[in-house]
Amino acid sequence: MHSHIGLLDEAGVDRAVLFGTRPHPERATDPAAFRREMSVLDETVGGLPGGPDGHRIAGEELAAACAAHPDRFIGFGKVRPDRSAEQIAAEVEREVVGRGFRGIGELTRRRIGPV
Structure with a gap:
């Protein structure tokens, strides 16, 4: 995270949204590892839930970075679109309100349910 702070300083950026x-x-340390990471990205953008652990870990990493540097980072949380409305509301309460994030969203190219 310190290298990110250095890059922000070098660019003259006071705060960044994470x-x-x-x-x-x-x-990734080799082409195969890079392909694996990019397949996770493809699944995420494709709207596949990817399991609760991935979302939980990503949320914890984001919260840790924002807590370590609250004067530099603004958190933007996300919800799992495959959850019920009640579960999504609980995630918003925990991830956005509870952690002090400023926004929430999820990228998906696939419609999950009724709009």
Whole structure:
């Protein structure tokens, strides 16, 4: 995270909005690992839920970064679109209200349910 702060400083950026993410292509050490990370990204953008652990871990990483540098980072949470309205409301309460995030969303190219 400190390298991100340095890059923000270098660019003259005071605050940045962070989004939790399940794929981490920057962690790949070889082409096969990069392809695996990009497949996670494809599943995410495709609207596939990807399991609760990925969402939980991404939320925890985001919360930790925002808590460590609240003067530099603004959190933007997300919800799992495959959840019921009640579950989504609970996630918003926990992830946005409880953690002090400023926004919420989920990218998907596939319609999950009635609009």
